[in-house]
Amino acid sequence: MTTPSARRTRRLPLPAGAAAAALLALSACSSSSDSSDAASDKPGAASAKLSGTITVFAAASLQESFTAMGKEFEQRHPGTEVRFSFGGSDTLAASVTGGAPADVFAAASPKTMATVTDAKDATGAPVTFVRNQLEIATLPGNPGKVASLKDLTKPGLKVVLCDRTVPCGAAAQKALDAGHLKLTPVSYEQDVKSALNKVELKEADAAVVYRTDVRAAGGKVAGVEFPESAKAVNDYPIALLKNAEHPETAKAFIALVRSAEGRRVLGEAGFLKP
Missing domain, CATH: 3.40.190.120 (Osmoprotection protein (prox); domain 2)
Known part of the structure; x- marks a missing residue:
């Protein structure tokens, strides 16, 4: 009979703050984007100074990675603030369609994102940025x-x-x-x-x-x-919301999530590439 340890692929636990440390280390140097990234997906691509507070609704499983990226974003763009609301994607989607103020929505499945897009509460098509198992x-x-x-x-x-x-x-x-x-x-x-x-x-x-x-x-x-x-692998889509108070700042945060730096942090947390 196969033992539990034999069936399991052992991984070293991600140390506390490792995601944030990795992102801060990466921010010290510039990294090239994949050829599939549009120019607007490069962090800091916009010449205009970003400002304002954005609210990001995100699936609970994104808490550690997004919190690290939020801190990095604020350091890159003084005068900005990223606030998060983490929870079940279905609850967050219902909040968005119910009129809760938010700028970005990152869901743990296309189905929950569809609740928002079907209500026409998102701007543009959502983009899958990671997968999870x-x-x-x-x-x-x-x-x-x-x-x-x-x-x-x-x-x-x-x-x-x-x-x-x-x-x-x-x-x-x-x-x-x-x-x-x-x-x-x-x-x-x-x-x-x-x-x-x-x-x-x-x-x-x-x-x-x-x-x-x-x-x-x-x-x-x-x-x-x-x-x-x-x-049962889940795709995670992210979208700019229609009523975003600071759309340019929100777009820049989405660009960071989709950038090489963002993918590195998400990958170290155990997420899969889209």
Whole structure:
């Protein structure tokens, strides 16, 4: 029988602040953009001085990476401020269509972004900037000996999932369907960080979350990869919102996210290239 450690690809946890450190180091030198990037996607391409406060609504799984990029953006552009609202993509999308003031929306799935674009609350077409894959988060040391998605169906194992209306929950259900598995969790959570928190607090034995969240948690959880996750990879689109108060500043932040520097930070966090 294959042991959990044999099934799992071990990764070193991302140290606290590593994303920010990597981005600050990169900012010391100029880096070339991929040929696929438009000129407007290069950070600092605009000659006009940027100013104002922008509000970015972003999927909870982007919290560490976007926070690092927000700090870098403010250092590059004195007089600007980047505020974030992180949460479940469906909740954020509903807030945008309900009139909540925001400049940028980054969702964890095209479906939730479509809620915003269908309501004509975005300017231009959203662009996929990263992808993310699921992983099982267990208690440190994996005392439940979880080595596969099927193991989550063991009697007595307390498992947490994201709600099916949230991208991580929809992806988890897709993975379960791919494995022809049925799972009744002890709770459904409204965003991926809440699901992960249940394991960190030892209120659950395992949760199906994103690989990026497992990495961000460091030694607080252990990660178990499973092949069914390849059937449920999520694309993350980002868009400028129609009622952006400072559209040029918002465009510049989106350009940073899509730049080589942004891709580096997101890649170190465990995100996949689009």
